[in-house]
Amino acid sequence: MKLYSLSVLYKGATSVNLLKAAYDLSSFSFFQRSSVQEFMTFTSQLIVERSQIGSRAAVKEQDYICHLCVRNDSLAGVVIADSEYPSRVCFTLLDKVLDDFSKYVDCIDWPSGSPTSIHYTGLDAQLARYQNPREADPMCKVQAELDETKVILHNTMESLLDRGEKLDDLVSKSEVLGTQSKAFYKTARKQNSCCEIM
Amino acid sequence: MAESEEEVDVLVQRVVKDIANAFRRNPNIDEIGLIPCVEARYNRSPIVLVENKLGVESWCVKLLLPCVHSKLVLYRQRKLWLDRDALTDLTCTLLLLNPDFTTAWNVRKELVQLGALDPLKDLYLGKLALTKFPKSPETWIHRRWVFQKVVQGICLPHSRSNGNLGMVSTEQMHRIIQDEMAVCSAAAGRYPSNYNAWSHRIWVLQHVAKCNLKILLDELSNTKYWVSTHVSDHSGFHYRQFLLKSVAGNSRSAAVTNTGAFMRKPSNKDHRASLPAHMKEESASVEAHTADVPLMIEEEMELCTDLIESYPGHEALWCHRRCVFYLWYCWNRERLQISSDSSNRGDGTVNNLQMATAGSYSCQGMDVDGGAADSAKQGYTQETKRLKRGPSLDLHSLLEEHRFIDAILAGCTNSEQARFATAYRKWLDTVIGQ
DSSP, rough: OOOOEEEEEEESSOOEEEEEEEEETTTGGGGGHHHHHHHHHHHHHHHHTTSSTTTEOOOOOOOTEEEEEEEETSSEEEEEEEEEEEEHHHHHHHHHHHHHHHSSSOOGGTTOTTTOOOOOOHHHHHHHHHHHHHHHHHGGOOOOOGGGGGEEEEEEEGGSTTTTOOOHHHHHHHHSSSSSHHHHHHHHHHHOOTTOOO | OOOOHHHHHHHHHHHHHHHHHHHHTTTTEEEEEEEOOOOOTTTSEEEEEEEEEEEEHHHHHHHHHHHHHHHHHHTTTSSSSSOOOHHHHHHHHHHHHHOOOOHHHHHHHHHHTSSSOOOHHHHHHHHHHHHHHHTHHHHHHHHHHHHHHHHOSSSSSHHHHHTTTTTOOOOHHHHHHHHHHHHHHHHHSSTTTHHHHHHHHHHHHHHHHHTOOHHHHHHHTTTTHHHOOOTTHHHHHHHHHHHHHHHHHHHHHHSSSSSOSSSOSSSSOOOOSSSHHHHHHHHHHHOOHHHHEEHHHHHHHHHHHHHHHHHHHHHHHHHHHHHHHHHHHHHHHHHHHHHGGGGGGOOHHHHHHHHHHHHHOOOOOOOOOSSSHHHHHHHHHHHHHHHHSSOOHHHHHHHHHHHHHHHHHHHHHOOHHHHHHHHHHHHIIIIOOO
């Protein structure tokens, strides 16, 4: 039951920019971590790009679920979790984080912001705290009705893409992913088995 | 490939040497990994050591592996001679790349038996291999071979220096067991429902720890947090079911046999004729404190309830509930049977009882949706005949379960949760309640 990344982004008219992110990659193999991080950034950006303003979504990809919230003011948040982590708590976390972020970071800085220019330090602490969903959200058990109909569910990343668009192409064109990560993606796609050696 | 055979050979020799050196330089290496790297760089070593992590650049693996593999095969066919050190280094490299190459482990077995290799090194190597290949069946199998040697007290170098005739001290054994529990736990975290890791863990408790009661209870408390954070890991919960059944089995035997008995009877497995010395001294003190089984089961049910309510829609939790409740049901039934039987207890009756309930502890009767329901019913009818004269079932628990199910169904929005709750109710009605 893990959270892997927590990101705040801005959905501009023509592009999406990452404002700030926190990651917990401790469960990944040491040498894969930098690639994994790049992929999480790439994925978070892509999901926000392909979603409407004022929407929530949950995108499933292999064993991960990306939870997304794009507010009406174009501020967006993405939490990437494993399949055990309760979705409801992810959306609670997103609401909290976006709320807090908008208090500390002026909206003027959003459209042109980047992780280096934005000064906000709350993400790491929130990510760490929410690793244990029950401690972070004691109301976990209370079946608070999140309007489930408002969350758009995607069973794969591919369903977010336009017709004819391929994820492979987006990966190779991406500026977020380094050459090593792209190579990693290629080999991972080729052998999707659990017993791969090479 | 553009590389000549010579170039590949040079590369292989270099890599084997670099890996051996890395271990010499840093005895605290705790993880291995593959570094995705497309371009081959022959003038630089593909072995990377960062902090305590040993990495191999991916470009060299497809060249390295076939070559190292065939070298070992040639050695086996006696077409190539390798001295012990070379063999050690070669198999080490091979196993870090492919730990399921049985022959490599077997070569190391021979080295261990010759006294040329410390078996603890194999445990260390296996532990590293598991960081990248957490399920690797051959690695787990080899570990069991090593443990058998250690339990026999034969190959441990340190014990020889103690002048203790090769016997392993209790402390050493406990530490080894604890370390192994940690290895299993780490591997379980790296792959969901890692059956190989969990069944190995059970094996260690049965054959190395000999189902020592204190260790079982410690494990019960040590794994509580783990299962709470891995709620869909069937194997993790199955492990707890094993612990509960073993503790219940132990306590049952202790209660039924006279306290004058020196040996604890095992729960399910065959018992070896003699326990190692360090276990004998412990079993006497174990008789003094048997576990509070009803409390243990009650706490497990509470844990299960807590997790089901907090994390809706995980089948593993409902399966676990069935097992725990079934254990509770069997335990109660037996308690009632024993108390009603106390007047006419002879050795024969006791043994029959043990045989009957030993079977029923392990008989799951879980699957209502399949044909198993019939056999479970059959088993129940046979038991009923035996228990006809005994007091009635514990209705209180059954009613509580039904109330729990009703509460879940009333409040849940998750369709899977509703499905599991309904199936559980059906199971209760079919298997338990009449």
